[in-house]
Amino acid sequence: MHGRVASGIAAAVVVGLLIALAALVQETREARYPLSDTAEESLYVTSGPVVRRLSAGYDTLAADLYWIRAIQYYGKTKLRLTGGDASVVPGGDESDYSLLYPMLDLTTTLDPRFNIAYRFGAIFLAEPRPGGAGRPDLALALLEKGLRERADKWEYMQDAGFVHYWWRQDYKAAAEWFDRASKVPGAPWWLQSLSANTLAEGGDRRSSRLMWEAILQSAEIDWLRNDAKRRLVQLTALDEIDALQPIVDGAVARGVEPLTWSMLVRAGMLRGEPVDPTGTPFELGTDGRVRLSSQSSLYPPPREPQRLAPLS
Numbered sequence: 001m002h003g004r005v006a007s008g009i010a011a012a013v014v015v016g017l018l019i020a021l022a023a024l025v026q027e028t029r030e031a032r033y034p035l036s037d038t039a040e041e042s043l044y045v046t047s048g049p050v051v052r053r054l055s056a057g058y059d060t061l062a063a064d065l066y067w068i069r070a071i072q073y074y075g076k077t078k079l080r081l082t083g084g085d086a087s088v089v090p091g092g093d094e095s096d097y098s099l100l101y102p103m104l105d106l107t108t109t110l111d112p113r114f115n116i117a118y119r120f121g122a123i124f125l126a127e128p129r130p131g132g133a134g135r136p137d138l139a140l141a142l143l144e145k146g147l148r149e150r151a152d153k154w155e156y157m158q159d160a161g162f163v164h165y166w167w168r169q170d171y172k173a174a175a176e177w178f179d180r181a182s183k184v185p186g187a188p189w190w191l192q193s194l195s196a197n198t199l200a201e202g203g204d205r206r207s208s209r210l211m212w213e214a215i216l217q218s219a220e221i222d223w224l225r226n227d228a229k230r231r232l233v234q235l236t237a238l239d240e241i242d243a244l245q246p247i248v249d250g251a252v253a254r255g256v257e258p259l260t261w262s263m264l265v266r267a268g269m270l271r272g273e274p275v276d277p278t279g280t281p282f283e284l285g286t287d288g289r290v291r292l293s294s295q296s297s298l299y300p301p302p303r304e305p306q307r308l309a310p311l312s
Contacts, residue, residue, distance in 0.1 A: 063111035070103040070117070074124050081130030097133035101125060104142055115155075116221065118146040122159050126167045136167040155218060157181035158191065162211060165198060175199035190214060208302075209235050234298050237276045244274055244282065244290045252288050259288060 077096050104121040108114050124132050126139035140163055143156045150156070161177035164170045175198040182191035194214060197207055212231045219225035251264055261273040261284055274282050280296035292299045 059110045063107050063114055066107040067117050100133050101138045112149040126163050136163050139163045152184050154181040154184035154187040171198055233277050234302050237298050241290045248288055248290055
């Protein structure tokens with residue numbers, strides 16, 4: 001018994017030393033011979049069987065390392081495409097994000113129960129470009145892979161419903177996934193209500209609010225919880241814009257010029273310059289449209305799904 005324990009400890013130490021040595025060698029090499037983006041990205045992905053053999057039974061540790069690399073790759077690509085890197089034009093090469101799914105697939109092959117990799121990975125994949133890969137089909141493939149491992153994971157079913165709702169605007173499929181999730185023992189009661197409301201209302205903002213409230217209640221990590229809170233505040237800002245727009249339209253009809261917040265206040269149509277929930281003034285465009293300011297932490301506003309046509 002003691003011999004096996006000692007052997008296990010020794011193996012762990014050896015693996016740790018090899019990883020540390022590899023990191024040191026790589027750091028030294030990159031300092032002398034910097035890698036191009038293409039060369040660097042080519043290091044990220046290899047086949048699952050090969051990595052399993054190299055990990056010497058430490059699949060979970062290898063999965064953690066590949067998950068970290070997936071996050072780094074996603075963050076770096078997003079920074080480039082959203083203009084954080086001035087050397088790259090936003091919306092550039094379609095090959096960007098092309099390694100994201102293979103990296104997530106490898107991570108979850110090494111650790112098939114890597115919950116965060118499935119849930120975060122689906123968001124990264126489904127988000128429209130340039131903030132994400134714009135591949136809701138791959139997001140669904142990743143979640144369905146997770147369900148093959150854990151058929152009772154209602155959170156993955158809920159997330160699949162969200163992907164269909166926001167990014168595919170397939171409300172029937174979204175409702176079916178919410179309904180399927182609601183039937184899992186231990187699933188929250190509101191999933192059934194969410195299914196019925198989605199099927200009836202489609203892209204109604206109230207449905208979006210219900211979904212983000214659902215995420216807020218079920219989120220297992222702070223990042224997702226905070227993102228849900230931000231999305232709910234964004235929806236409140238959109239409600240406020242909807243209330244302001246008729247006032248502006250009325251001013252246009254009355255010939256109020258120039259069309260500015262201060263002029264509307266002087267005309268008695270507003271009590272003061274309207275601000276969003278963060279305290280940032282709303283933008284009033286020369287076209288007479290009220291918008292979130294690009295200086296607001298709520299910008300850009302969420303893309304709202306198209307509402308279902310009324311039933312005849």
